[in-house]
Amino acid sequence: MHRSYTITHLEHLESEAIFILREVAAQFQNPVLLFSGGKDSICVAHLARKAFWPSRVPFPLMHVDTGHNFEETIEFRDRFVAEMGARLEVASVQDSIDKGRVVEEKGPNASRNGLQTVTLLDAIEGNGFDAAIGGARRDEEKARAKERFFSHRDDFGQWDPKNQRPELWNLFNGKMNPGEHFRVFPLSNWTEMDVWQYIKRESIDLPSIYFSHKRKVIERGGTLMALTDFITVQDGEEVFEEVVRFRTVGDATCTGCTRSKASSVDDIIAEVAAARQTERGTRADDRRSETAMEDRKKQGYF
Numbered sequence: 001m002h003r004s005y006t007i008t009h010l011e012h013l014e015s016e017a018i019f020i021l022r023e024v025a026a027q028f029q030n031p032v033l034l035f036s037g038g039k040d041s042i043c044v045a046h047l048a049r050k051a052f053w054p055s056r057v058p059f060p061l062m063h064v065d066t067g068h069n070f071e072e073t074i075e076f077r078d079r080f081v082a083e084m085g086a087r088l089e090v091a092s093v094q095d096s097i098d099k100g101r102v103v104e105e106k107g108p109n110a111s112r113n114g115l116q117t118v119t120l121l122d123a124i125e126g127n128g129f130d131a132a133i134g135g136a137r138r139d140e141e142k143a144r145a146k147e148r149f150f151s152h153r154d155d156f157g158q159w160d161p162k163n164q165r166p167e168l169w170n171l172f173n174g175k176m177n178p179g180e181h182f183r184v185f186p187l188s189n190w191t192e193m194d195v196w197q198y199i200k201r202e203s204i205d206l207p208s209i210y211f212s213h214k215r216k217v218i219e220r221g222g223t224l225m226a227l228t229d230f231i232t233v234q235d236g237e238e239v240f241e242e243v244v245r246f247r248t249v250g251d252a253t254c255t256g257c258t259r260s261k262a263s264s265v266d267d268i269i270a271e272v273a274a275a276r277q278t279e280r281g282t283r284a285d286d287r288r289s290e291t292a293m294e295d296r297k298k299q300g301y302f
Contacts, residue, residue: 040135155179
């Protein structure tokens with residue numbers, strides 16, 4: 001007797017992402033998975049394991065390290081990569097500074113976040129990577145909504161949103177000229193809610209920083225910033241303790257946290273459902289200008 005089977009929303013997204021990851025392995029000679037230790041890159045790595053099981057993931061992971069990290073993220077990164085049995089490449093912004101490739105920002109709001117672009121492009125060129133897989137999603141930010149699954153970069157590593165290939169019927173064109181490369185985004189059609197529901201379904205482990213905890217913070221520009229060695233407390237700013245969690249994880253100098261009592265994935269799902277601000281609303285780097293993300297992406301940012 002024939003039994004009908006209706007695929008769920010999450011199963012469709014998972015199948016799509018796995019298909020794209022396999023397309024990367026089929027079309028490119030030397031891909032790499034960009035891994036920050038954040039929830040989206042963790043999900044991509046988890047999907048890659050499923051895509052190629054029982055074999056190992058056929059490409060390395062690479063972390064573009066600003067040197068201004070949350071301790072919880074680095075601890076998780078090293079443990080996760082070891083458990084995965086993958087090779088980890090670390091591209092260091094500090095090395096780029098030492099080599100004179102970039103100049104560190106000065107002042108109380110200085111951040112290394114923007115400096116990552118040069119470090120990333122140097123690492124792609126130095127290792128000969130022809131595709132860099134990332135965890136960006138179209139719902140995160142208006143510039144990212146313009147991305148294709150296979151996002152072409154020219155021989156300078158730059159992105160032209162008006163010069164991308166059409167993607168019809170799950171056909172992806174990975175052809176490129178020498179020196180060019182692609183960024184690939186398997187989670188393009190996912191939302192923040194999809195990611196959290198998938199994390200729950202798959203019981204994916206995450207850094208503790210995503211769950212509520214007590215932390216010393218300051219309030220700057222309407223955003224709570226965790227007090228770290230990389231944050232300079234300015235005149236008039238008060239250090240106080242607050243129960244917070246992080247919706248997104250990045251450079252500690254520009255990644256804000258939110259007041260939250262969400263201590264489990266179920267709590268976070270309920271919180272995300274009620275949220276009226278995107279997860280990148282706590283990122284100071286996105287508020288430097290109206291087109292901050294798009295400007296950085298055109299220069300070669302993630």
